Amino acid sequence: MWADARAQLADADRASPLECDDLERWAVAAYLVGADEECVEAWARAHQTCAQAGDVARAARCAFWLSFGLLNKGDLARGIGWVDRAQRLLDDGDVDCVEQGYLRYSVALRSVFEGDAAAGHAGFMQAAEIGERYGSAELVALARVGQGRCLIYLGEVSEGVGLLDEAMVAVTAHEVSPIAVGDLYCTVIEACEELFDLRRAQAWTAALSHWCDTQPELVLYRGQCLIHRAEIMQLHGAWADAVEEVQRACERLAQPPGQGAAGAAFYLRAELHRLRGEFASAEEAYRNANRLGRDPQPGLAQLRFAQGQRDAALASIRRVLGEAADPSTRARVLGPYVEIVLASGDVAAARIAADELVEIAATFGAPLLRTSSALAAGAVSLAEGDARAALAMLRVAWTGWRELEAPYEAARVRVLIALGCRALGDEDSAEMELDAARVVFEQLGATPDLARIGELSRLAVSAAPGGLTTRERQILALVATGKTNRTIAGELVISEKTVASHVSHIFIKIEVSSRAAATAYAYEHQLI
Secondary structure (H helix, E strand, C coil): CHHHHHHHHHHHHHHCCCCHHHHHHHHHHHHHCCCHHHHHHHHHHHHHHHHHCCCHHHHHHHHHHHHHHHHHCCCHHHHHHHHHHHHHHHHHCCCCCCHHHHHHHHHHHHHHHCCCHHHHHHHHHHHHHHHHHCCCHHHHHHHHHHHHHHHHHCCCHHHHHHHHHHHHHHHHCCCCCHHHHHHHHHHHHHHHHHCCCHHHHHHHHHHHHHHHHCCCCCCHHHHHHHHHHHHHHHHCCCHHHHHHHHHHHHHHHHCCCCCCHHHHHHHHHHHHHHHCCCHHHHHHHHHHHHHCCCCCCCHHHHHHHHCCCHHHHHHHHHHHHHHCCCHHHHHHHHHHHHHHHHHCCCHHHHHHHHHHHHHHHHHHCCHHHHHHHHHHHHHHHHHCCCHHHHHHHHHHHHHHHHHCCCHHHHHHHHHHHHHHHHHCCCHHHHHHHHHHHHHHHHHHCCHHHHHHHHHHCCCCCCCCHHHCCHHHHHHHHHHHCCCCHHHHHHHHCCCHHHHHHHHHHHHHHHCCCCHHHHHHHHHHCCCC
């Protein structure tokens, strides 16, 4: 829809210069398919056309949307230049209109980008008041979200979140334009992630996903939506689906180049490669993320740690934590920091970091952060030799990850619980915990964690033919009975694409090229 509209309007403009209505439509379509400079040009022409016709308010509105795109891309100088131009038009004509509120919004947005949350809050409040006076649900929604995020930055978290929820009513009631809809969804989801509010982030991501699905030609927001969805898939253990989703995000955000979310997509791709032990691919993806403006830390430090380069990992994570200023950023770094410094033997530094994470978690009150802090505290207590205290915290962490439906994180806690049981002489419980963790790691394909289980377990585990995981053996057995991917997906309650991905990996591992050959292999190795 949007791509077709953009192409048709561009063709029409080449035949005969468009009037203001069509220039505005062209600008919107270009924005939503990610053609940024084309969008800027169309808005600029619409602004000039309206100004020449004496429609000052409409000219100011065009300048606002032009600045909106520029400011959100980080082009503050050009963005505010257009705001100043529009404000001069309104001041010269002594025009009191709703566009005054939109311009207040842009100025407030610049304040936020410059780190002045207090000034931003004041500006957004003015914009909301003007929007209410003129009955503009769109302006009020934009301004309320801006107010909410500023309040969160200023420490008024509950009030800020309340404004975010209030503003989103306008979105669900279809009272705002497509440009504003996508921005509001992504802004609110970003705020939820900063607050570690997983449940809200999941709910709004699902809503954004549904909205994007109704407009499949979207590029700007569709790519961001795919990233959010992939993050949730990763957390819930659907790694194969997450890989496919993040691949689509990378492809969507590759053209046109320069889209800010592209770096985030490559970072998530790197994380998935790292967790699966695909270290060369992870390193390449981290480099791409960095090239596109996304800091590759703390993931890169965790990669170095997994590669056995502990000095490099320690140097990186110490620098990253030292540069982290706000609590939200520090909270994301403290968990990896504790793991890496513990491995280096610096238990005292790990204790200080774990205690800080506990304090931050108490401030935020988010289940995700409380669970992460319990894991860090339990790991440090275990290193300090207090196995009983460690187990108490680790069981809190395990319960928390289970409630958050995060199987990988829960399995990693079980490995630490096993070490705690072993320290207390309970070898049977230790092996049972390790075995439970092993099953999860096999299902996920978490190769580095499986290797660690092999080092820690004192029970011999027979290697599966072809190095197949438990899930792969299960799927191969079903393939050998003649079942289709769709049937297998239904039986195992996973997606058909995930089954296809597993089948492809199985064929590579056992060196076959057909289902018939795979069936013969399964019978030969008594896998059914």
